[in-house]
Amino acid sequence: MNFIVDETKPSDSNEKKTGNNIGKTTVLRLINFCLGGSEKSIYQSKEFKNNVNESVKSFLTEQKVKVTLKLQEDLENPLSRQLTICRNFLSGSKKILEIDAKPVLAKNFDMELKKSIFGFEEAKPTFKQLKAKNIRDEAERLENTVRVLGNFGKLEEYEALYLFWLGVDYPDAEKKRLLLEERGLEEKLYNRLFNENSESKLKQFLKIIEHDIDVLESKKNSFNINEEYESDLDSLNKVRANLNSFYSKQSQLDLRRELIEESYSELKKSLVDSQAGLLAELYAQANVFLPNLQKTYDETVAFHNQMVHEKMHFIADELPTIDAQLIKLNSEIQNSLTEEKRLVAQLQKSDTVDELQEVIAQLNGKYEQKGRFEEKLEQLLASKDTLTNIDSQLASIDKSIYELDELIQDRVSTFNMFFSEISNNLYGEKFAMSATFEQKKNTEQHFYKLYIDSLDGQTGTGKKKGEIAAFDIAYVKFAEQLGIKCLHFILHDQMEVVDDNQIEGLVREVVSANCQFVVPILRDKLPASIDKPEYQVLSLSQESKLFMI
Structure with a gap:
């Protein structure tokens, strides 16, 4: 003693x-x-x-x-x-x-x-x-x-x-903690995607667009065009399809990056400044009403900020990979735009009618619209699958603990x-x-x-x-x-x-x-x-x- x-x-x-x-x-x-x-x-x-x-x-x-x-x-x-x-x-x-x-x-x-x-x-x-x-x-x-x-x-x-x-012995403690951190970020992404468009809404929109594409394809096929024009047109459609895919992926990565930056910014705002005089005065006032209060302000601030910094590090860890993917996508988009410009210039030399060009323009627009909706649906389903997978892993860990x-x-x-x-x-x-x-x-x-x-x-x-x-x-x-x-x-x-x-x-x-x-x-x-x-x-x-x- x-x-x-x-x-x-x-x-x-x-x-x-x-x-x-x-x-x-x-x-x-x-x-x-x-x-x-x-x-x-x-x-x-x-x-x-x-x-x-x-x-x-x-x-x-x-x-x-x-x-x-x-x-x-x-x-x-x-x-x-x-x-x-x-x-x-x-x-x-x-x-x-x-x-x-x-x-x-x-x-x-x-x-x-x-x-x-x-x-x-x-x-x-x-x-x-x-x-x-x-x-x-x-x-x-x-x-x-x-x-x-x-x-x-x-x-x-x-x-x-x-x-x-x-x-x-609890070897999965760290794995469970990391899964819960990952789940929080993924749930935020899923809720944002779902609030923009639900799974059912996206599927219904796609059905309407696919019907419009069928009608336009049928109308385009009714035109009598030469083989060379058809070949160039197919090449152009492939280039534009690739562009649509690239733009969709770019949109997905930009959205992911935006969400991470928002989360990072929100966490950064939650850091407590040790010079925040108003909060210290609040602790002082609390002590007046609760004389027995033994509040350790600096320890509380340090503990809180340490946890926030760990979260900030966790959610920002993905940013370098996203930036690298965006750089690669931008390069591919520029190459495709150059090829598109070449094919358009070549097609414009052919003898075509305005009506055919209008149908093609509408068709390309529909394909682009379809690509955007498919990408959104794919994002939503992928996020949903990720949450399901995380929940499955967490359930497995909880089961092993309860055993x-x-x-x-x-x-x-x-x-x-x-x-x-x-x-x-x-x-x-x-x-x-x-x-x-x-x-x-x-x-x-x-x-x-x-x-x-x-x-x-x-x-x-x-x-x-x-x-x-x-x-x-x-x-x-x-x-x-x-x-x-x-x-x-x-x-x-x-x-x-x-x-x-x-x-x-x-x-x-x-x-x-x-x-x-x-x-x-x-x-x-x-x-x-x-x-x-x-x-x-x-x-x-x-x-x-x-x-x-």
Whole structure:
């Protein structure tokens, strides 16, 4: 048990003396920083992005502060495997970002930590998502037991995370995520095509055009023309047919490109500017009405923008291929136009009647119109087939996941043995977790969700934090029993709202578990029975703050 406390005593004569704002919570943020968290959380206000502690920021950069985090598999065995992570607050060539003294690129840091700690190399869940349960210093993790990714977390990301927690192998997590991304773009294309012309409407238009073509072909064939003219006319029709096909393909590619650019632009607009003062003021106003709100503005912005950038990269990936196809098509169109001009000039030298030229012009127009409608119908049907194919793949993946339901429920039952026992020890009430495979509204997709329930219904703030702590300790015991790799340290903020009896109970549970529980807490909120040196890892004061400034 590692309490981070202040040295303020209840008997201090100075009534203004306080144990707040001395760096207790900053310790948690420094640990999170070494594990890939944002440096801004160290010196910037959660609520007001413009409220920067310049003295702390300057200290960290000017003094070239380096933070080193050492992880060890067994703290009681000095020979057990260790991992050392170093970071500083500088940039460019002076930036330090190392794992076991080896420099790591920022873009690879999350994956390298995941491989080093969990031995896991799949794209999802990310290391940031995996550590979220263990570092509870932000609102979404302080208030939610299992929804540790907040409202920005997608259903497929939560599903991958939950199954990882349960030690259930889920190799199709990334494939499912990519299919859902692809489906979103394809559905947008299909809806746009369908809104312009339905499948039935296009087929009816084609029937009318084909009838008009039959009539004009019959009329054209009634003319008595020489073989040379007929041959040139056939060549011209083939060239124009090719042109129609090229124009249709060009139209299709232009439409596809336009849709991608629109989606890209919409996503770009959804990026949140960290300088958006109005939004920060909105967070401030929310804090007035909800005093307990622990909103982390910069972390929320960074998380949101990271997801948007990933989507932008995904949808723009097709643009180079489309541009190459358009260049090739333009070349083919120019060549065909040149040939068309030559054939028209040659035909105009022949003895023809105006009526025949008019019929041919009408016929060519009809063929061009037919080509456009056929291309639109082909696009619509192709998009429909793509959606059907994606849905089929998603259904297959969902089926393979649901086939693991017996294993999943068995793992949940094993977890609940620890969870219900710890919660019962703390509150005389047994909490339980359940896993359900639910269908997403208005779709055919299914996702696993986890729920926490109590026989007595909703819990208050203090009891909720006790529930979260019980969950985290129970998970360490569960993971150990099943051999699931996990972090054996738990960081919790704002434990002052928990009753003394439950804080004492948590200490007993931590001592009996193979985990390290780090908690910043005001000394006057610490029960006397556990206000002991062996439980206190760090003591700070107004005269001796964390950074000594």
